[in-house]
Amino acid sequence: MRALVLGLLLLLASCAPSSGILAGGAWESTGLQREHIRTLVANAADPAQLYAGDAHDGIFASSDSGQHWLPRNQGLPLPLAVNALSFDASERRLYAATSRGVFVSSDGGGHWQAVNQGLPADSCTALAIDVEHASVLYIGTAHHGVFVSSDGGEHWRAASRGLPANLPINDLAYVSDQGQLWAATVGGVYRSDNGGQSWRSLSQGLPAGITIYRVRPAALSGGDPNLVFAGSDQGIFLSHNNGASWQRNKEGLARVSVRAILIDFRSPTTIYLGTSIGVLRSNDSGQVWSAVIGGDLPKDRQVYALTLGASDYSQLYAAVDDVYIFPGSSGGWNTNAFVPLLLAVAFFALLYWLTRSNRRHRRGLLGAARPTAGPSDQPPTQQEEQEPELPSTLLPRRQEGPPPPDQR
Incomplete structure (x- = not known):
């Protein structure tokens, strides 16, 4: 992106009319x-x-x-x-x-x-x-x-x-x-x-x-x-x-x-x-x-x-x-003045588009790397980080009634 910006600036400079009071019109x-x-x-x-x-x-x-x-x-x-x-x-x-x-x-x-x-x-x-x-x-x-x-x-x-x-x-x-x-x-x-x-x-x-x-x-x-x-x-x-x-x-x-x-x-x-x-x-x-x-x-x-x-x-x-x-x-x-103006408009429009696209891309990467915090939006505890929550389909089925007797 830096190379693109530099190239556009050089192009604008080369196309700009001569400086001074007689530069355009x-x-x-x-x-x-x-x-x-x-x-x-x-x-x-x-x-x-x-x-x-x-x-x-x-x-x-x-x-x-x-x-x-x-x-x-x-x-x-x-x-x-x-x-x-x-x-x-x-x-x-x-x-x-x-x-x-x-x-x-x-x-x-x-x-x-x-x-x-x-x-x-x-x-x-x-x-x-x-x-x-x-x-x-x-x-x-x-x-x-x-x-x-x-x-x-x-x-x-x-x-x-x-x-x-x-x-x-x-x-x-x-x-x-x-x-x-x-x-x-x-x-x-x-x-x-x-x-x-x-x-x-x-x-x-x-x-x-x-x-x-x-x-x-x-x-x-x-x-x-x-x-x-x-x-x-x-x-x-x-x-x-x-x-x-x-x-x-x-x-x-x-x-x-x-x-x-x-x-x-x-x-x-x-x-x-x-x-x-x-x-x-x-x-x-x-x-x-x-x-x-x-x-x-x-x-x-x-x-x-x-x-x-x-x-x-x-x-x-x-x-x-x-x-x-x-x-x-x-x-x-005056075409000599109009062309640089058109290039300047295109440059800033492209720069704006690239900036927004880059921000969306970075947000997508951050979202994929960080797990969902849950409804409370609280960060996970140390224990939760060590023992991640399993999906409900993989949890052991809870038994009804009193606990089993001690086998000892």
Whole structure:
């Protein structure tokens, strides 16, 4: 019985969902149907405040963890595509990189102001901010490389030395404590170690002709300073030597397009990917991936952006045109959580049955081993134990009349 109990406990442990706030539930739409959301950001000062950038209709905002959304476009020249959103280090100013330049809001998206002095007439495709210096910003463009501002966007200057001419920039990431600026491009991965004054290619191990959509150093979220992720049109690539070389993920995601990478800052070994087949999650720094499935999230559609938000960052948000939330408020059936629950019920039912059966068996053995005490339920005396009572059929027949005379 002990072996059975141990086996059941091990089975329950192996089938239990991952621990943490994102361990179970189902995806649910947040109500931005018929939109084309391409970027998401949560306000670190209040994670229930979310902002979504659309490919045509500007910016939408939610103050209740995505339950309701309202457009926040005053000052934006619609139509325009919003390609990146980010708060500065003070968490007071929200910047938007758009198809018509850079805009900033100091009132949570209520009003927007253009900050484009020094920028070319080009689509701004990427945005990175120095978290240690709120006024230092980097912008990537579709045809003119990278630009930097040291005064919160009031003035911009080119920072593209070493980048190929007209190279489209898809993403930027700045690691403040290392002073490294990373760029994801249609020609691979580039890095600048001096604030954009010079760049060098870091594409060893990447296939020829690859397009890199996202680059995310783990150090950006407090992880391994040598680990970097690159999402591409040919899957996910990892570098364990700070970009010196790259390896494809061993699970083989070569046919998957990866446009979003989210590193959980609370547990930097937990990584989320937004892909052409949905959302994937790894709990071991990208070695093994599993799908975050269930609910309304469309299958086989590109996930463009991911972010954590809501109270205590308890929910995951994904942009698949509409914005989806995991776990949704309505919950829903989750087989990953239901199977362990069913096993737990079966385990305790079996344990109860075995316990009762064992007790009945022991009572039967004790009853067979101990003679009946009689009506008075008194234990037998020493004499009775030495001379057990014979059945009545074996006792000598009692004679009537006086006793026989003495034969002596």
